[in-house]
Amino acid sequence: MYVVMNQLHVPAEGRDNVAGRFANSAEKMREVEGCLDFMFLQPAEDENYPVVLTKWESKEAYHNWIHSDAFKKAHQPRKENLDSSPTQSNKIFEYEVPHHL
Template identity: 55%
Template sequence: MYVVINELHVPKEGREAVAGRFGESAEKMKNTPGCLDFMFLNPEDESNYQLVYTKWESKEAYEAWLNSDQFKAAHKKRRAESKEDTASGNQLYTYEAVHHL
């Protein structure tokens, strides 16, 4: 199992818009081959970080999604959004699951 956490750096005023866009993505991820779980996480505090958590059958399944037309279309649309409603940066964390319940 492969886990990817994308830490999005989002100004407070843009959080709602970013969360809305990822809500649309969540529905599409249900039909993505190899995707086992998708969560979009809002912080409880005032930090500027929202997290996208995905769990995959394998690293290969994740990489296939990265190279898919679905991924490219979603990120092309994002680039067309206003700067206030997007992440100002991100940090990607990837993990191979060693133990899982």
């Protein structure tokens, strides 16, 4: 198993917008080969760093997804959002899972 966490920096005024965008993504991720789970984690406290957590069958499955046309399409800037993205930055963390219940 392989886990990827995408930590986003989102100012308070953009939180609802980002949460809505990822709610739409969740259903689409069900169709991605090798994706076991997709979660959008909203901070419990008044923080500006939500996390997108995905679980994959393998590192290869994750890398197949990020190099796919579907990934590129999902992450391309949309004309109406070029200057209005609520996400200021992000950082990706990747983990092998040697032990799991």
